[in-house]
Every structure is written in C-alpha cells, then in structure tokens.
C-alpha cells in the first residue's frame with residue numbers, strides 16, 4: 001500500500017499540556033480488564049520464549065510474505081494465535097529484550113541503547129519464576145550474552161562461542177567484514193549444537209517433572225545477511241561476483257545510513273535477509289517438534305522478535321535502531337497454548353489484530369502459567385485483551401531523540417527538541433487528511449499526541465539517572481563488529 005507521510009509542525013506545546021494530564025488520568029498504558037480465558041482450565045507447568053532477532057512482521061509465510069517460506073513456523077501457527085499488530089517499544093536488541101523481561105518501558109529504566117545496562121530494582125520475569133520454584137535457563141546470543149541485566153534470574157545463562165573474545169579480535173578497521181563474517185560463520189556452525197543443548201536441558205526438566213522457563217534467543221537474520229548453505233547458494237546472485245564476495249562487499253554497507261545501493265544490490269540484500277529467515281525457520285524445527293510432541297508436559301510457547309528491519313524500503317539504509325518506521329517496530333508474535341480449545345476445529349491460525357507490545361511478554365507468560373502479574377507491570381496479558389483503541393508508546397535516540405505512538409491512525413512521532421510531529425499512516429491514507437503546518441489538529445490524533453507528550457516526559461525525566469554499566473572490552477568489540485559503534 002502506498003505510504004503517506006505527512007508532517008505537522010507544531011510549536012505550542014502548552015496547548016496540549018492538558019491532554020498530558022488527561023493521559024495520566026486514564027491510565028494511558030493500560031486497556032480494559034482481561035476477560036476469562038477459555039483455555040485456563042488448568043495452569044500450564046512451563047513456558048518457552050523464543051526471540052528471533054531482527055525479524056520483520058511481514059517476513060514469514062504465515063504473515064503473508066509473497067515469497068518467503070517458513071514451513072516450520074507456519075505449521076506451528078496453524079495451532080496458535082498470531083498477533084498481526086505487535087510492536088517493539090524500542091527497536092534495539094537490549095532495550096527491547098529488557099522491556100520483555102521487566103514489563104517496563106526501556107526509557108523509564110534508562111535503557112536506550114545496546115550500551116546500557118538494565119538497572120537493579122526492576123523485577124525480571126525469570127527472577128519471579130525462579131523464586132516460585134521454576135528452573136530457568138537463558139540461551140542468548142551476541143550482545144545479550146554479556147551480563148547487561150537480561151541475565152538476572154536465570155539459573156543458567158548459556159554463552160556461545162561468538163562471544164569468545166578470541167573470535168572477535170579488536171579490529172582497527174571497523175566494521176571489518178571479514179572478521180565479522182568469520183565470527184558469524186562460526187556462530188552458524190554452533191547453532192545446531194546449541195539447539196541440541198536447549199533440547200537436552202528441557203528433556204531433563206521434563207523427565208524430572210520440574211516446571212521451567214526457557215528463553216532462546218536466535219541472532220539471525222541480523223546483519224550481516226550471510227545465510228548458510230544451501231540457502232547461501234540458491235542461485236547466482238550477481239553476474240560478476242561470487243556470493244561470498246557479494247556478502248563481504250555489502251556487509252560493511254548495510255548499516256550505513258544514506259549509502260546509495262544499486263537496484264541489484266538492494267535485491268540481493270533482501271534475498272540474503274530472506275534466506276537467513278528460511279535457515280532460522282529450519283533451525284528451530286527439532287526444538288519445536290520436541291516441545292510440542294515429545295514432552296510429557298507441553299509448555300506454553302511464545303515466539304516474537306525484538307524489532308524489525310528496514311530493508312531500504314521506506315528509508316535509506318538496511319538496519320534498525322535509527323527511526324520509528326513501521327519496518328523497524330512491527331514484529332511477529334505467535335503464542336501456542338497446548339491445552340485443547342473446544343471450539344477450535346480448523347487448522348488455521350487464530351489471527352488477532354489486537355495492538356500489542358514488547359512489555360506484554362512477561363504478563364502473558366505469567367498469565368499462561370496461572371500467575372498474576374505485579375501491578376507495576378506496564379504490559380497486559382494479550383491472550384484475551386480486547387481494546388481496539390490501545391496505543392503503543394515507542395522511542396529511539398540513536399540519531400534524533402524521538403518518541404512515537406502506534407495507534408489506529410498509524411505511527412505518530414514527536415521530535416521533542418524541534419517540536420515536529422510526523423504521522424506515518426499505512427492503513428488508511430484517507431484518514432490522515434489534515435493540513436500540515438497547522439495548529440488546529442484533527443481530533444482523532446489528540447489521544448496519540450497526549451500519550452506522546454506523556455512518554456516524552458517519562459523519557460526526559462529518566463535521562464537524568466545514571467546507570468553506568470561495568471565496561472567490558474569484549475562487549476565493546478562485539479558492538480563494533482556488528483556495526484553499532486563506529
């Protein structure tokens with residue numbers, strides 16, 4: 001659908017101060033009370049969260065991608081609920097995962113970048129479950145393998161060799177594609193072994209009758225897009241270069257904002273990204289088969305992503321963490337409840353268009369386990385949430401400090417320093433028919449503007465707090481080699 005972007009310049013903040021107050025009063029971040037879930041006949045013993053990094057919502061078979069085939073996830077989706085309107089609260093890996101585990105907005109924890117640290121004082125889902133007698137294991141990758149706060153509460157926090165400092169030397173030229181490619185190749189070699197370790201861990205819990213919470217983080221299809229054979233060599237990519245040379249050449253450019261990609265390089269990049277997804281889909285096959293067929297107590301399964309990926313479509317880069325475009329915020333969300341549902345006969349996904357967000361992950365998992373979330377959680381149990389007007393706050397501060405609200409009208413973004421508002425509507429171009437540079441703003445935008453101001457206030461007040469993490473040279477090298485740090 002043709003994207004319409006309209007800019008509203010708005011100077012008089014005072015006009016809307018009243019809306020900010022109103023916003024607080026109506027408990028902005030919450031929707032109506034959750035309804036009784038028909039499948040809550042008995043609580044589940046265990047839960048599994050799988051986060052597939054950098055996975056756009058529209059990049060899977062079940063979400064309607066015209067060419068990408070994801071048969072494993074598609075098969076699971078047929079017995080699951082798929083949320084078509086799931087969004088990241090901050091499109092970067094550490095902030096988004098911290099929102100999932102704490103059910104608090106990244107900005108209020110002062111977690112805005114991958115350099116930050118989730119401070120003490122915010123209770124994390126694995127911590128709560130461990131204290132209730134669950135066994136907890138996290139299998140993270142890349143930057144999440146470092147103890148930046150997402151490790152709290154896990155009995156076991158499995159590291160992989162990509163984070164072995166020997167594999168990521170301190171490079172002088174950053175990012176060094178060959179070093180990165182070597183590290184990533186090693187990563188890929190290790191992935192299948194890692195899945196085996198995950199299965200072994202679950203099997204032991206299951207055989208002992210222990211309840212558990214498992215988190216698996218898969219780093220692909222994060223850039224560099226370097227799928228493994230056979231997905232690496234499906235067909236000739238370009239006429240004059242080998243696939244390896246193409247990947248090496250492009251891997252130092254993908255995260256460069258403003259680089260002019262040829263049409264051919266754009267197409268190649270998108271195909272490589274797609275092929276990484278196909279590979280990842282196959283990777284999780286043995287784990288999902290085990291969880292859904294071979295365990296005594298089938299767990300609740302949630303699969304989502306921390307953020308999407310801009311593929312040089314709405315903006316001039318391949319990557320994420322730069323803006324609040326839909327491509328970066330919109331993620332897949334699938335929940336699989338193994339308990340029988342009486343009225344479910346067809347093998348089609350139940351699709352919900354309920355708008356949901358990263359902070360909903362923890363309350364939903366708690367709910368599935370028959371546990372109540374703490375009042376201080378920002379998110380909601382999404383299983384029976386029904387609120388078509390629900391607004392999703394998000395932010396980014398990599399280039400400009402922006403706050404945004406995802407709502408029925410699209411994504412409304414505020415640049416607090418310039419006072420500029422931008423509305424990006426993907427759903428209803430006719431519904432954005434207001435004049436730019438006009439202070440008389442349409443009524444339908446006012447709830448979103450009020451929440452944006454509230455969120456901007458939350459953002460700026462928490463910026464004052466210091467959450468200095470322990471610096472780790474290996475962690476900094478990792479960020480440099482992934483292109484986050486120049």
Ligand SMILES: [Zn+2]
Pocket residue numbers: 053054092093094306307
């Ligand atoms: Zn990520």
